[in-house]
Amino acid sequence: MQLVKRSYAGFMHAIASLAPLEKLTAEARDSDAYGWRRWAASLLAIHDIERMIDLGLPWWNVAATREIEAYLRAHPNARVFEYGAGASTAWLAHRAGSVVSVEHHAEWHRLLMTKVGGLGNTRLLHREFDNDAYVGAIAEAEGSFDLIVIDGRLRTDCLxxxxxxxxxxxxxxxxxxxxxxxRKAIEDCGLTETRHYGRSYCVPYPDHTSLLHD
Structure with a gap:
């Protein structure tokens, strides 16, 4: 499966520079973030952090993204903690009061620092995931959070x-x-789950993102 995904991503990167598709991406930047044009452009940006940030998209389910954007619009000073950094970190930084994100992969962390390190409301941590430092980074950040994103490693422990x-x-x-x-960790966590399934950024197949709330 990983080989298939890598092959797919490589193919999309190869064709993304073709003139018609470059035109699609350029036009998509100013289109509806939740419309088909922006979603189609995101398929060309899979595993391409620069393209994803340029498109202004996280790699989540489209409907869940819309719901989170509405929540952050209603809570403009929201504190956000994120397990697993990426294009979503930049997306959150432009909508929340502050973002603390923890990433386990050192090379990916260094790359992201060049993309989001200059954002004054964002703190990007690097912690190894094979010990408590990664899962426990949320305590290190101190305080409570309006939004917690779980999109990295050790997800059930993180929850x-x-x-x-x-x-x-x-x-x-x-x-x-x-x-x-x-599934068991989500169902047993004590929160109500709104489970979104369908069109998701970067992938041509439907996928899940759940929002858990009291």
Whole structure:
């Protein structure tokens, strides 16, 4: 499966520079973020952090993204904690009061620092995921959060550790929530799940993102 995904991503990167598709991407930047044109352009940006940031998109389910944007619009000073950094980090930084994101991959962390390190409201941590430093980074960040994003490694452990740090009325975004290995932790966490399934950025197939709330 990983070989298929890498081959798919390589193919999309190869054709993204073709003139008609470059035109699509250029036009998509100013189109509806939740419309088909922006979504189609995101397919060309899979695993391409620069293209994704340029498009202004996170790699989540489209409907879940719309719901989170509405939530952040209603909470403009929201504190956000994110497990697993990426284009979503930049997307969140432009909509939230502050963002703390933890990333386990050192090379990816260095690349992201060049993309989001200059944003004054964003703190990007690097912590190894094979010990408590990664899962426990949310305690290191201190305080409680309006939004907690779980989109990295050790997701069930992260969910368990995150819950005491979620503000009343806050939301946990749990990406790829349809995977069997995550279901029990989500169902037993004590929060209500709104499970979005369908069109998702970067991939040509429907996928899941769940929003957990009280």
């Amino acid at each position: 368990d550790r995150a819950l005491p740090h979620l503000k009343r009325g806050g939301i946990v975004l749990f990406d790829d929530s349809g995977r069997r290995r995550y």
